[in-house]
Amino acid sequence: MGSEWGRIDVDGTVYVKTADGEREIGSWQAGDAEAGLAFYERRYEDLATEVTLLEQRLASGAGDPSSTRTHAVAIKDQLPTVAAIGDLAALDTRLDALLAAAETKASEHAAARQQARADAIAAKEALAAEAEQIGESSTSWKASGDRLRAIVEEWKQIKGIDRKTDDALWKRFAAARDAFGRRRGQHFAKLDAERGSAKEVKEELIARAEELSQSADWKATATTMRELMTQWKAAGRASRDVEDALWARFRAAQDAFFARRSGVFAERDAEQQENKQKKEAIIAQAEALDLGDAKAAQAALRDLQARFDEIGHVPRDSMARIDARMRAAEQRVRDAVDTEWRRGSVESNPFLAALRERLAEAEAKLERARKAGDADRIARAEAEVAQRRALIPE
Structure with a gap:
């Protein structure tokens, strides 16, 4: 019995048809010839199905080109001796095409792997270069430290580099990280020293401010306190755990002085008002x-002048106006006395003796002012003496 691609002769010998002619592939004695042909045709179909699966997996990208090629070669090697009935030539052609496709895919995969490796190397080189820049010059200590830690995590995610290259790149990164760590350590060591020095300076300023806080030399001490504040700002900051406490002590000493001064000035201002x-x-x-x-009027004025002179200081901005008004009132009385005196003769003028008496009183007032050491009173008394002398004829 026969088919397009094989036959079983009467003695049970099984043949497959090839381009080179028939080839004996086995013997069928288990049943009729039709069952035997079907058995050998299923063997062929199994091979064809296997080839189809290889083709599909390779085309989809799921199949490894190297594995596909190995399987395809194994099937192709079976074809000259395989005990199966079917179009072995067509299957051989498909296998050749599959091997060529696997070769192409293998080349593509190799190129992709090479590109992926190059990309991975470039990515790590970029990270290493970034780390080197940080290690060489960055002074953003916290942000840069955080970035170096983030680079380590990014580094771990980059795969596909050979160990030798990866080790060389890691050494670059590690060296940059160590350089940054050394510079940061030196910076904070210097900062600690500066803060220690600032603490000493500020403690000296505090001692001086506390000493001055009880001073009653308002003007000079206020100037010194302002100078101490300038020195405080120029001293730099002490360490965080002591800076606030130092400032509180310094500020308290300053506040104590200025509060006392304000109290005295307020009391003085109230008195002057x-x-x-x-x-x-x-x-x-x-x-x-x-x-x-x-x-x-002259007698009453003398009493008013005595009371006026006994009163203390008035606010500075009112002093000139107050004195001017009093001088004007005094001049008004003097003018009246002078007018009356000039009405009569010098010898018979009843006011002459009084004028001399007033001169004596003015001179006595001048003497009292000089003993008191009050410059304003002395000036006013001298002016009054001169005015009264001018009223007395020679």
């Missing part, structure tokens, strides 16, 4: 003196 009001009240009385009786 009160003095101003008292002097203004006296001036108002002097300005209101009745000049119809010049002698009585």
Whole structure:
């Protein structure tokens, strides 16, 4: 019995048809010839199916070209002796095509692997170069330290580099990281030394500020306190765990002084305001003196002047105005006395003796002012003496 690709003769010998003619592949004695042909044809179909699977896996990219080639060669080597009935020539052609495709795929895979290796090397070289730049010059200590740790994690994710190359790149990275670590250590060691020095300087400034905090030399001490603040700012920062405490002590000493000064100044200002009001009240009385009786006005003025002189300082911004008003009130009385005096003769003028008496009183007031050491009172008393002398004829 026969088919397109083989036959079984009457004695049970099985043949397959090839391009070179029939080839005996076995003997079938187990049943009729049709069953025998079917048996050998299924063997062929199994081979064809295996080839089809290899083709599909290679085409899809799931199959390894090297493994595909190994299997394809194994099948191809069987074909000259395989006990199967089918188009062995066509299967051989398919296997040749499969081997060629596997070779192409193997070349592509090799190129891809080579490219992947080159990309991986380039990626690690870039990381190593970045680390070297950080190790050489970066001073962003925290950010750079974080970045170097992140580079280690990125490094681990990069695969496909041969050990020798990978080891060489890692040595570059490790050396850069160590260089950064050394520079950072030196920086913080220097910073610690500077902070220690700053602490010593600031403790000296605190001692000086605390000493001055009880001073009553307001102007000079305020100037010195400001100078100490300037020196504090120039001293740099001490370590974080002591800087705030140092500042609190220094600021407390300064605040103590300025609070005391403010209290004294506030009390003085209140006193001077009160003095101003008292002097203004006296001036108002002097300005209101009745000049119809010049002698009585002059006597009343003397009393007002004595009370005026006994009152302490007034605010600086009011001093000139207060003195000007009082001088004007005094001049008003003097003018009235002078007018009355000039009405009569010098010999018969009843005010001459009074003028001399007033001169004596002015001279006594000048003497008291000099003993008190009050420059303002001395100046006013001298002016009054000169004015009274001018009223007395030679």
